[in-house]
Amino acid sequence: MLSVDIIKNLPDFSLSIRFSIERDILVLFGPSGCGKTTTLRSIAGLLQPDGGRIVNDGEVFFDSTNKIFIPPRQRRIGYMFQDFALFPHMNVYRNIWYGVRDHDQEARQMYEKLTNLLKIGHLAERSPGQLSGGEKQRVALARALMAQPKILLLDEPLSSLDTETRREIRNELREMQRIWNIPFILVTHDPDEARFLGDQVLYMQKGRQVGLATSG
Amino acid sequence: MNETGIGMIEWQPVFLSIKVAFASLSIVLILGVACAYGMRRWQFPGKAALEAIFSLPLVLPPVVTGFILLVLIGKQGPLGRVLENCFQIQLIFTPYAAILAGIVVAFPLMYQSVKAAFQSIDPKLEDAARTLGASEWRVFRTVTLPLAWPGVVAGIVLSFARALGEFGATIMVAGNIPGKTQTLPLAIYFAAESNDMTLAGLYVLIISLLTFSMILWVNLWTKKKNVPLPIKEVS
Numbered sequence: 001m002l003s004v005d006i007i008k009n010l011p012d013f014s015l016s017i018r019f020s021i022e023r024d025i026l027v028l029f030g031p032s033g034c035g036k037t038t039t040l041r042s043i044a045g046l047l048q049p050d051g052g053r054i055v056n057d058g059e060v061f062f063d064s065t066n067k068i069f070i071p072p073r074q075r076r077i078g079y080m081f082q083d084f085a086l087f088p089h090m091n092v093y094r095n096i097w098y099g100v101r102d103h104d105q106e107a108r109q110m111y112e113k114l115t116n117l118l119k120i121g122h123l124a125e126r127s128p129g130q131l132s133g134g135e136k137q138r139v140a141l142a143r144a145l146m147a148q149p150k151i152l153l154l155d156e157p158l159s160s161l162d163t164e165t166r167r168e169i170r171n172e173l174r175e176m177q178r179i180w181n182i183p184f185i186l187v188t189h190d191p192d193e194a195r196f197l198g199d200q201v202l203y204m205q206k207g208r209q210v211g212l213a214t215s216g
Numbered sequence: 217m218n219e220t221g222i223g224m225i226e227w228q229p230v231f232l233s234i235k236v237a238f239a240s241l242s243i244v245l246i247l248g249v250a251c252a253y254g255m256r257r258w259q260f261p262g263k264a265a266l267e268a269i270f271s272l273p274l275v276l277p278p279v280v281t282g283f284i285l286l287v288l289i290g291k292q293g294p295l296g297r298v299l300e301n302c303f304q305i306q307l308i309f310t311p312y313a314a315i316l317a318g319i320v321v322a323f324p325l326m327y328q329s330v331k332a333a334f335q336s337i338d339p340k341l342e343d344a345a346r347t348l349g350a351s352e353w354r355v356f357r358t359v360t361l362p363l364a365w366p367g368v369v370a371g372i373v374l375s376f377a378r379a380l381g382e383f384g385a386t387i388m389v390a391g392n393i394p395g396k397t398q399t400l401p402l403a404i405y406f407a408a409e410s411n412d413m414t415l416a417g418l419y420v421l422i423i424s425l426l427t428f429s430m431i432l433w434v435n436l437w438t439k440k441k442n443v444p445l446p447i448k449e450v451s
Contacts, residue, residue: 099348
């Protein structure tokens with residue numbers, strides 16, 4: 001279980017958020033600039049909160065009272081950026097393998113499995129510039145999962161896609177979460193997306209959570 | 217006796233200049249990349265002042281830069297005395313002083329080029345590498361540097377040309393000792409001053425060819441394989 005209880009002072013307001021999540025999909029939902037991305041960045045360790053604690057399965061990632069801050073590379077938290085952040089100077093294959101520690105049989109099997117599930121095997125030699133939005137999205141997802149994260153964070157994963165691709169990808173996201181069985185935390189400002197994807201939806205407004213809904 | 221053309225050239229200044237330019241370039245490359253990286257990554261008090269100091273040799277007349285260096289590394293200068301007393305090294309009026317002058321004047325060009333290149337990199341790419349488990353060194357080696365590489369190459373060309381052509385600061389700290397510290401630009405000046413226009417002209421031709429071939433080589437090399445990086449990750 002991941003539990004997050006943090007405070008971060010931002011220029012316009014102070015972000016204060018508290019939630020915990022099991023192995024399902026939590027959606028952080030709210031208007032732009034309400035602190036959703038800041039929350040994700042804090043969990044990943046790309047940003048240091050001003051106070052609070054972040055603990056995953058007993059492993060403390062951040063604790064302001066005990067001055068604990070684990071750098072992102074040791075957290076094993078996958079992060080999918082809004083514009084995918086694929087390395088433009090590497091081909092799809094090298095992008096996907098970037099986060100792999102041991103290039104062993106197991107990793108090769110995982111690569112096969114991921115590229116089959118996401119139907120991106122034929123793109124291996126392409127550079128990110130030659131991919132469509134949906135393909136970039138799938139490659140970014142494969143790259144994040146290949147690093148065997150314990151949690152996956154997704155920042156507006158569908159916002160830059162057309163309606164058709166959006167529908168496909170959101171189904172894929174649900175399926176991948178079910179197969180990988182790790183917590184996904186997803187940020188969106190689209191109510192449909194939030195309802196469709198979230199097992200839990202956390203409503204945020206100007207740095208505060210204003211409600212929590214659980215589906216199912 | 218009446219030698220004209222290639223036979224009359226004293227080659228020593230040519231070789232010395234090439235050596236000085238390459239030595240300055242290699243140090244400036246490391247310093248420039250390291251400083252640009254550090255300034256981008258860390259916030260500290262006095263950063264703005266340090267930034268200004270880094271760019272100072274670009275705007276100061278080279279003679280002034282040379283004078284400051286002379287005061288620092290001269291026999292009575294603070295650095296000069298430390299080097300003399302602790303290491304028995306005398307820098308002033310040696311080829312090493314010419315290298316130092318080259319480093320100081322070429323550094324801002326390398327620094328500015330690399331800094332601009334670093335600024336153009338989307339920080340998200342480096343963050344992505346971090347979340348994928350990469351250490352800071354690996355992020356630098358596999359993401360930051362390859363993406364900044366065109367800017368680094370531009371810095372290499374500019375710094376080499378600047379170090380090769382340095383006159384003012386070089387004459388202040390290295391002097392004009394024929395056969396020892398006389399570089400090409402100095403040789404050109406003193407040949408012209410003693411009215412030996414043929415010799416000065418030949419030196420001018422050589423230095424122009426050197427810079428031209430450097431730029432040509434870099435252009436061809438970067439065009440050949442869409443800006444390759446001489447470091448390859450083993451995977």
